[in-house]
Amino acid sequence: MQMIAIRWFAKCGFTAAVLLLACGAATAWFGNGLQLPATTTRDGTLITLNRYAREPIPDVVLVGSSLTFRLKEEYFATPSLRNLALAGGSPVTGLEIVASQPRLPRIILVEANVLSRAVDSALVEKYSRSGNTDPLFFRPIRTAVAAYENWNHIPLTHARVSLALSQLLKQPPSDFDNHVYVDRAFQEQNAEDPTVAAGTNVMRIQHLIQAVEQRGARVLLFELPYSDRLEESRSVKITHEIVHSAFPDPDRWLKIDYPRAELRWSDGIHLDERSAVIVTQSIDRALSSLAGST
Numbered sequence: 001m002q003m004i005a006i007r008w009f010a011k012c013g014f015t016a017a018v019l020l021l022a023c024g025a026a027t028a029w030f031g032n033g034l035q036l037p038a039t040t041t042r043d044g045t046l047i048t049l050n051r052y053a054r055e056p057i058p059d060v061v062l063v064g065s066s067l068t069f070r071l072k073e074e075y076f077a078t079p080s081l082r083n084l085a086l087a088g089g090s091p092v093t094g095l096e097i098v099a100s101q102p103r104l105p106r107i108i109l110v111e112a113n114v115l116s117r118a119v120d121s122a123l124v125e126k127y128s129r130s131g132n133t134d135p136l137f138f139r140p141i142r143t144a145v146a147a148y149e150n151w152n153h154i155p156l157t158h159a160r161v162s163l164a165l166s167q168l169l170k171q172p173p174s175d176f177d178n179h180v181y182v183d184r185a186f187q188e189q190n191a192e193d194p195t196v197a198a199g200t201n202v203m204r205i206q207h208l209i210q211a212v213e214q215r216g217a218r219v220l221l222f223e224l225p226y227s228d229r230l231e232e233s234r235s236v237k238i239t240h241e242i243v244h245s246a247f248p249d250p251d252r253w254l255k256i257d258y259p260r261a262e263l264r265w266s267d268g269i270h271l272d273e274r275s276a277v278i279v280t281q282s283i284d285r286a287l288s289s290l291a292g293s294t
Helices: 002-030 045-054 091-099 121-127 139-152 158-170 179-191 195-213 234-246 273-293
Strands: 060-063 081-083 107-111 218-222
Touching: 045 081, 045 091, 045 121, 060 091, 091 107, 091 121, 091 195, 107 273, 158 273, 179 234, 195 218, 195 234
Parallel strands: 060 081, 060 107, 107 218
Antiparallel strands: none
């Protein structure tokens, strides 16, 4: 009986060793760009960054805050586009991550609405090319788990959802009464003074633009619309003034045009789904115009 138990444990040990060797081979084959996304993340941000770090570099990348995060990748008809906006984060974090890669997208679009948040240095380090500090023993395991997670979260494509988007746009704008949320958002935005943080982030954006454009990428800023009342809040006005003073050249901005009367903000700040599709289509048109002018 004891001999049977020893043989069973030996077989288990041999099987585990074979699996680790196989995972090690996968790590060597795919490289260390395959990072493990957090399974507890609610917004899919880390899974999106993981895909960006290991897949071929797209032609167009968006970086931004939760405002841009609402512009889902599947809404875009522009091919080879990736949205790296961070819900609850700073556009500068995404720009830092993109700039840290050995290859750059052709166009980088940087949201200029929310510049009061600090850069997430830990996230930048995690997804920079030099940021993989996992012990060698755990890398094969993380590689295998990351491969499964990314396979299990394959994103939708525009082609798969285009009919649903078309039907959504045929509906009238929402008549949801959001004045309670707008009032709350206005009070929060009016109480915030982003001068110092926005100034710091703008200087960092200027430095990163210079660095990536020297490497052949093109960087364009863009602003997403707020509701009329939020446009008058203190924080929005100060941020707008700072960023436009730092970047006065109209050619630095993506020219997007949308029917503002059609837009709605269900929570007072973020575009609702129909409005996000409308704005996404306007970005598609602007990108198409850029391609036609080059």
